[in-house]
Amino acid sequence: MTDKTSVDLTGAPETMLATLYAKALDAGASDSVLHDHHAAEIVAQIDYDWANTGIKPANAPSVALRSKHFDTWAGQFLAVHPDAVVVHLGCGLDSRFFRLSPGPGVEWYDVDYPDVIALRERFYPQPEHHHLVAASVTDPAWLASITSDRPTLILGEGLTMYLTEADGVALLRRLVARFPSGELQFDAFNRLGIRSQWTNTVVRRSGSTLHWAINAPADILDAVPGTRLLAWVPVFESDAFSNLGGGYRVMAAVMNRVPGVRTMAQFHRYAF
Ligand SMILES: C[S@@+](CC[C@H](N)C(=O)[O-])C[C@H]1O[C@@H](n2cnc3c(N)ncnc32)[C@H](O)[C@@H]1O
Numbered sequence: 001m002t003d004k005t006s007v008d009l010t011g012a013p014e015t016m017l018a019t020l021y022a023k024a025l026d027a028g029a030s031d032s033v034l035h036d037h038h039a040a041e042i043v044a045q046i047d048y049d050w051a052n053t054g055i056k057p058a059n060a061p062s063v064a065l066r067s068k069h070f071d072t073w074a075g076q077f078l079a080v081h082p083d084a085v086v087v088h089l090g091c092g093l094d095s096r097f098f099r100l101s102p103g104p105g106v107e108w109y110d111v112d113y114p115d116v117i118a119l120r121e122r123f124y125p126q127p128e129h130h131h132l133v134a135a136s137v138t139d140p141a142w143l144a145s146i147t148s149d150r151p152t153l154i155l156g157e158g159l160t161m162y163l164t165e166a167d168g169v170a171l172l173r174r175l176v177a178r179f180p181s182g183e184l185q186f187d188a189f190n191r192l193g194i195r196s197q198w199t200n201t202v203v204r205r206s207g208s209t210l211h212w213a214i215n216a217p218a219d220i221l222d223a224v225p226g227t228r229l230l231a232w233v234p235v236f237e238s239d240a241f242s243n244l245g246g247g248y249r250v251m252a253a254v255m256n257r258v259p260g261v262r263t264m265a266q267f268h269r270y271a272f
Helices: 012-028 038-044 060-080 096-100 114-124 140-145 164-177 189-194 201-206 217-223 248-255
Strands: 086-089 105-112 129-136 151-156 179-191 226-235 266-270
Touching: 012 038, 012 060, 012 114, 012 201, 038 114, 060 096, 060 151, 060 226, 060 266, 086 096, 105 114, 114 129, 140 164, 151 201, 164 179, 164 217, 179 189, 217 226
Parallel strands: 086 105, 086 151, 105 129, 151 179
Antiparallel strands: 179 266, 226 266
8 A cells, every 4th residue: 555646647748757757866966956855755755657757867957957947037037027927838747936936926827737737736735826727738718817917927848849830839929919028938849859759768658749849039939929039048058058067068069069959959038
């Protein structure tokens, strides 16, 4: 008999177990990037074959650094907009709300599929100003429940590649049209990243499929009226990556020399 929680997820929702596990492993490392003790505590409470995620101590830091990167960008937005709305798309079991601990002026919405939100309800407290939205991000209906009179941060980490281009563009257009001003922050894979998805253990083992290739900011600027580029950072060039250990630095230097590979994964930031 175990009192751990069983999870039965497949496809895109299952991938959030891989990112959770990566953050848990990172939290236990002496040179932790993210110090996400929430991830470690939740992993300990879930009955799951974590080896199946394909995440190991060697690749965990690359997941943690992506989260760290978006913590930094999100923190910058909240520092300027203490009255913001945050719409955290495809949140999984990520603890960003608790890591950033925004002030009482911020209304924060964590959005993911109902099965994932049910797990969030089990593992996290539900503080004031924090809201859960159990829906596909592509369903236009949930947007009506979000406060829409403030500067708004729309953040999707590890999400865009799971959407079709048509769904992703429609989602971004809907969001930009709904809120008065704000930022879009998300990561993306280019065409090579989508085509080589069979090499991505997390994707393969979850049985999910990647669809939307974003090759450069022009893909967003042309498709989503009202957006203005603030930053575009190939992941291997990000500060967070170069701050990691020697092995990662060597890998980044090699990756940066190969066209297509250099921009395989990128961080995007737009104002609207
Ligand atoms: C790779 S995980 C990333 C989770 C989290 N953002 C993190 O970084 O730990 C992808 C997440 O996107 C969610 N997702 C994918 N497509 C979605 C959709 N159409 N609607 C809502 N959530 C979606 C999955 O359920 C999953 O939680």
